[in-house]
Amino acid sequence: RGVSITEYCDQNRLSTKDRLHLFLQVCQAVQHAHTKGIIHRDIKPSNVMVTSHDGEPLPKVIDFGIAKATNHKLTEKTLFTRYAHLIGTPAYMSPEQAELSDLDIDTRSDIYSLGVLLYELLTGTTPFSEEELRKAGFVEMQRVIREQEPVKPSTRIRTATSAGTSVWSTAFRRKEPRKRGTPNQDGVRSAPYQQVRGDLDWIVMKALEKDRARRYDTAGGLAEDVRRHLEHQPILARGPSTGYRVRKLLRRHRAQAVVALAFAALIAIVAVGLSLWSRDRFHLAQAEKRRHEEILAQARQAFFRSEHARVIETIEPVLDSKHVGLAARLLHNQVLKDLHLRVDHCTRRIMANPTEANAYSERAHYYDCLRDRIKACADMAMWSALQCQRAFWNSCFGAASSLECTVSGPFGYQLVFSAERPVSQIPLLSIAFGQKGRREMKVLEIPMLMTLLIGFGLVSTIDVPPARADFTFGEPVNIKSIITVIDAAMPDVPDGFSSDGLEMYVRSYRPYGSGSIDLWVSRRTTIASDWGPLENLGPAVNSSKEDSAGCLSRDGLTLYFDSDRSGSYDLYMTTRVANTAPWGPAVSLGPKINSSASGDVCPNISPDGLELYFVSFRSGGYGGADIYVARRASTNDPWGDPTNLGPVVNSTYRETNLKLSADGLLLVFGDLSVSPFRPGGHGGGDMWMTRRASTSSPWQTPVNLGPKVNSPAYDAPLCMSPDGQILYFATLRDGKVDNWQAPILPVVEFNGDGKVDLVDLVMLINDWGKSNSVCDIGPMPWGDGKVDIEDLKVFMTYYEKENPPAQP
Structure with missing residues (x-):
């Protein structure tokens, strides 16, 4: 509702000053749109409506029908205001808009x-x-807009007045006070063109420059010059001379100028003395600032390494620093918040399983970092009590007086356990290990009592196991240095791999595909070979819209993906008869899986093909986007109704970018790219994971992947390698997307002493056959729910790295 700005001004006979005040509000509205990344491209009176609010006029800029986002093409396909093929209204169109291309349009067009x-x-x-312009014809109209200079406003008014043409002259005759509380300074009667001549001529002509580089840079700059004119300050439009500036200054501040000159000499003398004194203080302050910044940098490095105790110890001296105090307090609070979240997580684990010893030791470590020594000691007492209850002997070797077990390790190594219980002697566990056929086996005899003392932490060389995750991440590396066929500038985004690691499926924005985003594949002959060039999956799979998030079944014969070809995002599948055969036509998963009027994306198929996980924006969830799963009895049966994973996994903070590990025991997901984000993260959208003990077990409470892979910017998981050794993820920093990979490393030094040695081996043996153990490190880094031969193989691999066998 309301009327156009010109009609409102004419109907209410607004004066020049009132019109300028109204125009200032329009500039502010356009500036606000520009700061949001939006170019209007069709500003004209009919798109600037004025309403009355509490008796005051309130202009509103409307009709963004042909608006353009500065970073993305939002409205290139549907244009509402056209003249031939020009975007906009000719009389209000900028010269660059008349060039028949909007590829170079920016905010200066507005x-x-x-x-x-x-x-x-x-x-x-x-x-x-x-x-x-209508009479001139299309080509001539373009020439006029691009080349012909308009006459100045004052000249146009004077010419119209001389010719007897009405130029809203009644508005110039309004002399009543303005309702804004500011006196109407148009009280001195003058001809209409004299009110516009000078400042307003220069302001308008600067805004109408053919060369956009000579216009105002922003709508705020234009508004500022109008405001300066209204307040009798020098305007910037014509680069005023020194005399012009002085005249304006004296007109506004005659008395103040005299006083300023009187104190100028005194100020100069005081300034010299203060400058000498402040110079010394400045040098001292700079030295202190550099020292405090170095301390803060050390604390941040410790935080990225998850060394919470060191962060607190390092940061405390600079918490009240005037240089870095705010940043130090923010980091300190973030560490405390992270510690409390970890304590809460351990507490939930203990409530779920009161006999989980490692949960007590982890919580004790966090309590120790929080300086709560009483609770830390209490948890360590509980940990020791639970550890001493383990009965390795019976679970592994039974009750016989002498048993022997041989295990084949990696690289041709053998590990032989020999348990003996001599009469009237201390029971011994003999451990022999070595490379078969190369040298004699190395034999160690460990008293069985030692395996019990580990539980109490009474052996002097064995430290208390630290609180930590079951696996960690190595240093992230940019993918372009490893997989050269991936070009982040396209951008190319890896979606997943075949189970044999010889096919990599990629979503890409490459311009020569079927649609804006297509699915591509790269192949290699062996795991050690380089990846071949990307090949488009072709029109049978890709559409003219967006097709992405490809996920391959374990047998490599079914590819699941999402697409918006139907108008909203749905899940699709395509099949092939063999791994070397072409893909067949894409088929929708149907209304059983795909919801109406919502988005369903990021499909992930379980290794047995009986579970389909995906992200859906359908109503009835816990947030705007939740994780769902559909199940079926066999691969030949239809999918059942999707089920929400529930509040343990889903939250009100929207989960997306879902990735399921090759063994189906780890689910990695990310935050949506817009706030709010799940609390406890490290930046503007983090990666999280949830685990389950087996494919039939429930999913556990999600935890953050940590600062090694989560940056202060936005991070999203892409996929994991088939062997679970590498996490691929994307990071959005400074408006640029980059692809990264980080190794997933099991924690092998089980007692936290920083070494992989026989003490860790004894702990692994002591936990043989147990579940929920820190020794469960294989075959994937997050384990398989049980300490067995797979964990021993992984341990031997890391043991040989730190303790290479001597050459014969």
Whole structure:
């Protein structure tokens, strides 16, 4: 509702000053749109409506039908205001808009249109009338807009007045006080063109420059010059001379200027003395600032390494620093918050399983970092009590007086356990290990009592196991240095791999595909070979829209993906008869899986093909986007109704970018790219994981992947390698997307002493056959729910790295 700005001004007979005040509000609205990354491209009176709010006029900029986002093409396909193929209204169109291409349009195009609007508010007509442009024809109209200079507003008013043409002259005759509380300074009667001549001429002509580099940079800059004119300050439009600036200054501050000159000499003398004194203080402050910044940097490095105790110890001296105090306190609070979240997580684990010893030791470590020594000691007492209850002997070797077990390790190594219980002697566990056929086996005899003392932490060389995750991440590396066929500038995004690691499926924005985003594949002959060039999956799979998030079944014969070809995002599948055969046509998973009027994305198929996980924006969830799963009895049966994973996994903070590990025991997901984000993260959208003990067990409470892979910017998981050894993820920093990979490393030094040695081996043996153990490190880094031969193989691999066998 309301009327156009020109109609409102004419109907209410607004004066020049009132019109300028109204125009200032329009500039502010356009500036706000520009800061949000939006270019209007069709500013004109009919798109600037004025309503009354509490008796005051309130202009509103409407009709963003052909608006353009500065970073993305939002409205290139549907244009509402056209003349031939020009985007916009000719009378208000900038020269660059008349070039028949909007590829080089920026915010200064709107500055030109604002200049036309101001011209019309001052003169009652546009610089080039719509009637003249219509009569000129299409080509001539383009030439006029691009090349012909308009007459100045004051000249247009004077010419119209001399010719007897009405130029909203009644507005110039309004002399009543303005309702804004500011006196109307148009009280001195003057001709209409004299009110516009000078400052307003220069402001309008600067906004109407053909060369956009000579216009105002922003709508705020235009508004600022109008405001300076209203307040009798020098304007920037014509680069005023020194005399002009002085005249304006004296007009506004005659008395103050005299006083300023009187104190100028005194100020100069005081300034010299203060400068000498402040110089010394400045040098001292700079030295202190550098020292405090170095301390803060050390604390941040410790935080990225998850060394919470060191962060607190390092950061405390600079918490009240005037240089880095705010940043130090924020980091300190973030560490405390992270510690409390970890304590809460351990507490939930203990409540779920009161006999989980490692949960007590982890919580004790966090309590120790929080300086709560009483609770830390209490948890360690519980840990020791639970550890001493383990009965390795019976679970592994039974009750016989002498048993032997041989295990084949990696690289041809053998590990032989020999348990003996001599009469009237201390029971011994003999451990022999070595490379078969190369040298004699190395034999160690460990008293069985030692395996019990580990539980109490009484052996002097064995430290208390630290609180930590079951696996960690190595240093992230940019994918482009490893997989050269992936080009982040396209961008190319890896979606997943075949189970044999010889096919890599990629979503890409490459311009020569079937649609805006297509699915591509790269192949290699062996795991050690380089990846071949990307090949488009072709029109049978890809559509003219967006097709992405490819997920391959374990047998490599079914590819699941999402697509918006139907108007909203749905899940699709395509099949092939063999791994070397082409893919067949894409088929929708149907209404059983795909919801109406919502988005269903990121499909992930379980290794047995009986579970389909995906992200859905359907109603009835816990947040805007939740994780769902559909199940079926066999691969030949139809999918059942999707089920929400529930509040343990899903939250009100929206989960997306879902990835399921090759063994189906680890689910990695990310935050949506817009706030709010799940609390406890490290930046503007983090990666999280949830685990389950087996494919039939429930999913556990999600935990953050940590600062090694989560940055202060936005991070999203892409996929994992088939062997679970590498996490691929994307990071959005400084408006640029980059792909990264980080190794997933099991924690092998079980007692936390920083060494992989026989003490850790004894702990692994002591936990043989147990579940929920810190020794469960294979075959994937997160384990398989039981300490067995797979964990021993992984341990031997790391043991040989730190303790290479001597050459014969």
